[in-house]
Amino acid sequence: MLTFNLTVPLSVDFSRPEDYLIFIFHILFATGSALLAGSVVIGIMSTRALRSQNRFIFMLNTSISDTLTGCSVFYLGLFDVQEGYPSRNGTFYILPSLLGVNVLTFVFAQFDRYLAVCHPFFYKLYITRGVVIGVCALCWIYTYSILTVQSVVPVEFAAQMNAFGVIVLQVIVAVKVLMTIKLYMITRYQLSREAPSCDKDSKNESLRIIVFVVICFLILWAPSFVNISVKYVTKNGLRFKNEATNLFAIMARFNALSTPALYIRGSPALRAAVWNSVWSKVLRRRETRVESGHVKLGKGGELILSITQGIRET
Numbered sequence: 001m002l003t004f005n006l007t008v009p010l011s012v013d014f015s016r017p018e019d020y021l022i023f024i025f026h027i028l029f030a031t032g033s034a035l036l037a038g039s040v041v042i043g044i045m046s047t048r049a050l051r052s053q054n055r056f057i058f059m060l061n062t063s064i065s066d067t068l069t070g071c072s073v074f075y076l077g078l079f080d081v082q083e084g085y086p087s088r089n090g091t092f093y094i095l096p097s098l099l100g101v102n103v104l105t106f107v108f109a110q111f112d113r114y115l116a117v118c119h120p121f122f123y124k125l126y127i128t129r130g131v132v133i134g135v136c137a138l139c140w141i142y143t144y145s146i147l148t149v150q151s152v153v154p155v156e157f158a159a160q161m162n163a164f165g166v167i168v169l170q171v172i173v174a175v176k177v178l179m180t181i182k183l184y185m186i187t188r189y190q191l192s193r194e195a196p197s198c199d200k201d202s203k204n205e206s207l208r209i210i211v212f213v214v215i216c217f218l219i220l221w222a223p224s225f226v227n228i229s230v231k232y233v234t235k236n237g238l239r240f241k242n243e244a245t246n247l248f249a250i251m252a253r254f255n256a257l258s259t260p261a262l263y264i265r266g267s268p269a270l271r272a273a274v275w276n277s278v279w280s281k282v283l284r285r286r287e288t289r290v291e292s293g294h295v296k297l298g299k300g301g302e303l304i305l306s307i308t309q310g311i312r313e314t
Helices: 017-045 054-076 098-118 120-126 129-152 155-188 198-234 247-253 255-266 268-313
Strands: none
Touching (some): 017 054, 017 268, 054 247, 054 255, 098 120, 098 255, 155 198, 198 247, 198 255, 247 255, 255 268
16 A cells, blocks of 8 residues: 555555545545635635624634635545544544534524524624624634543543533534524514515525525535444444545535535625635736736747847858
């Protein structure tokens, strides 16, 4: 098997044609998700009007996690890595737990939208930008505090903590499903009673985005969640060679690409910010380089032509 730095083997040994497809897929997926989610991060950070809205703070938090998830695929997808107890070339769940940050962020974002629509006066009074930033920071602190404890305790106790975490995750997923149904009902009934206004359009847009994002997240993440639960409860479940060939883990990580894509598709303001802050500048620089390259080529051609003519005259 091929190796990198003679330490961690690659995820595939290229003995079959599908090995090349798996390897290329992970390179393309890691690059695409990191670029797309990263452009959302830059778009929100560079646009003051977006940074001042709570819903975009939640989008920023998940997009940071998605950017890191995309970058993590360069390791999880390209090298022979198996997370678990015991693990093989693992990261102590540091990289896979990026999706856990998104799970918590989506739950708080759903409650945020619920309060914004159903209790607007309470929301404007207490749910400030600082509170939202603190909640987003709490998602990271809670997730990686648990991992820190698991890394310093004995393996048996760490495995028990991981199993307990799966149970807590089941409760969180149940809450997400109930909140998604509730938000869908709000979108259909309560907003239809409000008079047309910019605030109503903003609420309607944010509710649609969070509902579709959470539904997509649950669809892609549910198979991995069910398989993990079955393995803990029955010791059966499907087992894969490594993270690169784990179809369920690949589906879960695909949220790093689908979530920012839904953000951009659902929010015209974010779409304009991403275009103006990132892609328009990238394309403009590329065009400038191409044009300057043609100019230099023309001068070089004239220089070569003059030298050639001089040689002929001598």
